[in-house]
Ligand SMILES: Nc1ncnc2c1ncn2[C@@H]1O[C@H](COP(=O)(O)OP(=O)(O)O)[C@@H](O)[C@H]1O
């Protein structure tokens with residue numbers, strides 16, 4: 200069967216199972232209720248069995264007593280005739296108000312009926328109660344063998360007494376009900392106590408839920424682990440760890456934004472001043488000078504803004520990672536061409552050592568940005584008339600890109616912090632923001648590679664980037 204949405208309606212069993220699976224409280228409660236129902240059923244059966252046995256026992260006692268009274272009334276007179284004058288008490292003991300019918304029969308050992316109802320069924324064993332049918336009535340019957348003084352042959356008679364079940368069943372019902380009620384009260388009491396225990400046990404979990412829910416967006420201080428039972432403390436610890444990570448990340452983000460604002464403010468203030476100077480200057484030569492400075496400052500801000508943008512794009516999770524197949528050799532060639540003018544201006548020998556295409560998988564724009572920053576650093580920090588060499592090669596499934604210069608290099612102790620955002624080595628002369636190497640590392644990580652700083656052969660810096668081959 201399908202409804203309009205084309206989805207088969209869930210069977211009620213699955214629906215109940217789904218509902219049970221969802222809430223811990225409902226789940227535990229369901230188990231308790233099932234257990235209680237089971238206990239009640241077993242209890243019902245056991246108490247019925249015991250009430251049935253007791254009522255049958257009582258019925259048999261009455262039947263036997265009645266049979267005795269009847270047997271006592273049997274006489275043999277002087278002619279040898281067997282007589283019985285049944286006393287009313289023998290029958291009256293069944294008169295318990297349930298309208299039971301009573302039948303009896305006295306037989307001689309040789310099988311002739313002395314008195315009573317002919318054709319009654321005969322129990323096989325004496326003095327043991329048995330169920331049977333007589334004249335369309337379900338009856339309980341018992342047989343008693345009794346010696347009679349003066350009786351010929353065997354000298355015994357057998358007395359059979361039968362009664363319908365009404366009284367017996369009424370007693371069974373009463374016994375059963377009282378027994379069952381007692382046990383039911385106990386079971387329900389146990390269930391109630393369990394449910395109260397369950398509620399109390401779950402209370403800390405609910406408190407934890409409320410504590411988490413009530414927190415404002417900014418509240419990330421740890422939750423006290425002892426607010427829940429020991430089994431749940433790992434959960435609170437995990438929550439606290441997570442909140443700490445979020446807190447650190449938020450702090451880093453705030454630092455980054457404030458650093459970025461600082462970095463932008465300085466050149467913008469400079470631009471404003473230079474613009475005012477240029478506007479006031481009447482001498483064309485000096486105005487040109489001011490405008491040149493203005494243009495340089497603008498370039499710096501633009502570069503900073505574009506670096507910020509690159510960094511935010513390179514961050515993990517900031518956008519869908521692209522995986523183009525990129526030829527590192529071709530990318531390096533393009534970057535060197537774009538930087539050739541700057542190299543020429545500073546009289547730096549900028550060279551590429553690469554033979555074959557080296558294909559890697561990654562974001563082409565980002566990889567290019569990484570190379571731009573590395574070459575830019577090499578040109579910027581190496582000496583006038585120096586040498587900068589970029590090489591691309593591949594080895595054992597890894598692409599190896601190196602950028603080497605013969606500038607001052609980076610001392611060992613600074614090789615880790617220079618990768619941090621906005622970090623610049625104290626005393627670094629040329630302008631910059633400290634974002635270049637942060638971008639390099641972010642891009643290399645994003646492409647599944649690594650970057651290390653080392654010593655160049657002429658004492659300069661050697662940057663080695665390793666990337667997996669496509
Ligand atoms: N090739 C290099 N030679 C010497 N020092 C370098 C080189 N590249 C980077 N550095 C140092 O590392 C610091 C961080 O570089 P980077 O993250 O690119 O920021 P920026 O270039 O904007 O200062 C620079 O300030 C500089 O002191």
Ligand SMILES: [Mg+2]
Nearest residue numbers: 576631635636
């Ligand atoms: Mg740089």
